[in-house]
Amino acid sequence: MTVQLDFLKNVLYFSGLDLAEIESIDKLVFEKSAERGEMVLLEGESATDLYFVASGAVKVFKTSAEGKEQILSIVRPGESFNDVSIFDGGPNPASARAMGPVLLYGIKKNDIEAILRNHPRVVLNVINVLASRVRHLVSLVEDLSFKHVIGRVAKILFEQVGGGQMGRGPRLTQQEMAAMAGTAREVVGRSLKALEEEGAIKVDRNRIVITDKEALKRVMEVSS
Amino acid sequence: MAEMPGIDREKCDGCGLCVIVCHCGALTMVDKSINIIETVECDWCTDCEAVCATGAISCPFEISIE
C-alpha cells in the first residue's frame, strides 16, 4: 500500500470506506509542499482545493484591520483545512501558513463534489468534521468577543506575583493560563499581546514582567 | 545558559511534529522520543508546545513585577 493510500485510510473524512473506495479517491489526490512560513491560503481569496496535512503543521489564522493575528486552529497531520470555502463556494474565511516544512494532500473542489455523490458515507464524515469545527469556533468566538478574558488573564498574572507583594511568582505555560482563565490557548496568546500593547506587561523570551501594575489593574477592572 | 522548554519523554509519542515546526533546531528525536539541546536561537515562540498533542512539551513563563 502506498504511503498516500495508507494516510487516506486514516483520515476522518474517509473513515468507514472500503479499500476499493479509498483507491478511487486516491487517484484524485495531488501533493503540494510548502516551506516554513509559506502562506498556503490567503484570507479573502477564492478557494479551489481542499487540503489535508500529511506531515508538518499549518496555522490557520485571521488578520484584523490593524494587522493583528488571531490563531483559529493548528492543523495537524490527518486533519483538513479550507473545508468551509470548498463547501459554501465563498472566499477563504482565514489564511493558513506552514509552521515548518509541510506536505499537503489536496483534492480539487470538483473532485470533492464527485466523491460526495459517489460515497454517501463521506457526507456523514464531513458533517462530523464541520460540526466539531463549528463547536471549536463557537467557543473561541465567545471568548474573543468579550473583554473579560483579557481581564481574567491580567488577573492571573497579577495574582501570581501576590498582587505585587512578591517580586516573582511561579512559572506558567500559556496552556496553564488558558485552563485557569477558562479559555483556549489561542486566546491567551492574543490577550498577552494586548496587555503588552497596553504597556501593562513586557514579554521577554520566557519572562513576563509586569511593568505597569496600575495599567494591569485597570484592565482587570474594566473587563470584570 | 539559555533556559529551554521542558520536555516529558514519558508523554512523548514520537510523532516528531515539534521537531518539524521548531525553527531553532533545538528539538531532535532520540530513540523515538523527544530530546532538546540548549541554544540561544530559541526565542520561546512556544510553537513546539502548541503543536504537541500529548502535552509533552511545556514553555513556562516566569512572571515577575518590576
Ligand code: SF4
Ligand atoms: S510533538 Fe509532542 S509527542 Fe510529538 S515528538 Fe514532539 S514532544 Fe513528542
Ligand code: SF4
Ligand atoms: S519555543 Fe520555538 S524556538 Fe524554542 S524550542 Fe520551541 S519551537 Fe523551537
